[in-house]
Amino acid sequence: MSPTAQDAHDRPGVYSQDGTEYRRDTRYITTRITADGRDGYPVEPGRYRLVVARACPWANRAIIVRRLLGLEPVLSMGVCGPTHDERSWTFDLDPGGVDPVLGIPRIRDAYLARFPDYPRGITVPAIVDVPTGQVVTNDFAQLTLDLSTEWTAHHRAGAPDLYPEHLxxxxxxxxxxxxxxxxxxxxxxxxxxxxxxxxxxxxxxxxxxxxxxxxxxxxxxxxxxxxxxxxxxxxxxxxxxxxxxxxxxxxxxxxxxxxxxxxxxxxxxxxxxxxxxxxxxxxxxxxxxxxxxxxxxxxxxxxxxxxxxxxxxxxxxxxxxxxxxxxxxxxxxxxxxxxxxxxxxxxxx
Structure with a gap:
């Protein structure tokens, strides 16, 4: 059995050949936002928007880390609703169903703005480059580590070290x-x-x-x-x-x-x-x-x-x-x- 479009989106994974074992597709957009901008995306206050859904455990990680580090003033957050259609998560919590910063009704639009033929699941969390409206990354594991290590110039006073080097x-x-x-x-x-x-x-x-x-x-x-x-x-x-x-x-x-x-x-x-x-x-x-x-x-x-x-x-x-x-x-x-x-x-x- 192969996953439907909704399956692939909702749980970005695939089934094994015999259709019995769930395996997650871990091919994410690995572009990074770094202090030196080596991937073309330097850390800049106000430039990016973190898109999440509170329902999603992977996105919940990013919400927690952003809050613990006090990055709210420099990294805005768009929140999708708890459900979605077969295309992607939607901004149905916002007036008119449109994200007020990105001006789009669904996170899929940011993915397609950068990759018109994007072939994989449209997932949250994702960080979007506001000036271009293009997704930068949805690599949820690296994303939170980068918030801890690359955004240090913008951490709040008293922010914890969630990824101490010696550990x-x-x-x-x-x-x-x-x-x-x-x-x-x-x-x-x-x-x-x-x-x-x-x-x-x-x-x-x-x-x-x-x-x-x-x-x-x-x-x-x-x-x-x-x-x-x-x-x-x-x-x-x-x-x-x-x-x-x-x-x-x-x-x-x-x-x-x-x-x-x-x-x-x-x-x-x-x-x-x-x-x-x-x-x-x-x-x-x-x-x-x-x-x-x-x-x-x-x-x-x-x-x-x-x-x-x-x-x-x-x-x-x-x-x-x-x-x-x-x-x-x-x-x-x-x-x-x-x-x-x-x-x-x-x-x-």
Whole structure:
């Protein structure tokens, strides 16, 4: 079985030849925005626009990193709606369905402005060059690393070092297994083409979650004693786990809330400024349950789970660690970028 146009867009991947195992297409636009502009795109305040969808875990990473580093004044953000058609994500949250900065109704237009015959999935996050209206990159893994390392001249005072040089090898190693077995592992379960492929993906996912639980039982963060890129990458899957992956993707050995270490770790991050305040559970659930009609033909969006537990005490501070190292928490969410209160976990009275 080959993926439909909507399949290829929504989950930029392909199936193996026998149609049973989901494999992600990782051929992204690898152009980079750098301090020296060596790819033709120098770091410049106000020149670029980060296009995201709050529903998407890969885009959620970029939203978190941009906020933690305080790049809002120099890198604007366009937010697509939670669903899309067969062509691409759309700016249906904006007046008239048009992005107010780029002047386009869908992110596909920015891709085609640079590559008229672009053959692959139209994905978020993407960074667009505002003067030309052309996409620069959709390489989500490199994108956040570049925000940390190439945009340093524009970081806020007190910005954390999410990719410290002396820990990069370990961060890369941890991030790689998190990507293969967890970030992409939930998709392998959800889109498995037969029982054998699903079983293998299921065991691989929960084996890795068990190992991560062991790692985090005695340390507050994945690498070192501060929040790093590795934590951002794991968080965006964990925060979606009970809301969509447990049921929709059949990742149902246990809920996140039934895995004590990971649940406390995820709550610790959620309650940290820059993490939970970027999460829109309404968009997350609408996207997965409404768009994946092959998995959920009637498009019914479940009312659960109860989200109030996200604000329960976690006691992770007893393990030590300093969330922002020598830095400070980010300030309030930028005006106009707030997640509606009714879309996130309710705070206790």
């Amino acid at each position: 990069r090898d370990e961060i890369d190693e941890v991030a790689d297994v998190v990507y293969r077995d967890v970030n992409n592992g939930v998709y392998r379960c959800g889109f498995a083409g037969d029982q054998e492929s699903y079983d293998a993906a299921f065991h691989r996912l929960f084996d890795r979650l068990d190992r991560l639980s062991e790692r985090l039982a005695s340390r507050r963060y994945l690498v070192g004693d501060t929040i790093t890129e590795a934590d951002v990458r794991l968080f965006t899957t964990l925060v979606r786990f009970d809301a969509v992956y447990h049921g929709h993707f059949k990742c149902n050995r246990s809920t996140l809330a039934a895995m004590p270490v990971l649940w406390a770790y995820a709550r610790d991050l959620f309650q940290t400024p820059g993490f939970g305040d970027t999460v829109d559970f309404v968009h997350i659930k609408r996207h997965y349950y409404e768009v994946h009609r092959d998995l959920n033909p009637r498009g019914i969006v479940p009312l659960g789970p109860d989200l109030s537990g996200w604000w329960a005490p976690h006691a992770r501070e007893q393990l030590g660690g300093r969330p922002f190292g020598d830095g400070t928490p980010p300030g309030p969410v930028a005006p106009g970028e707030e997640v509606p209160a009714e879309h996130t976990a309710p705070r206790p009275a």
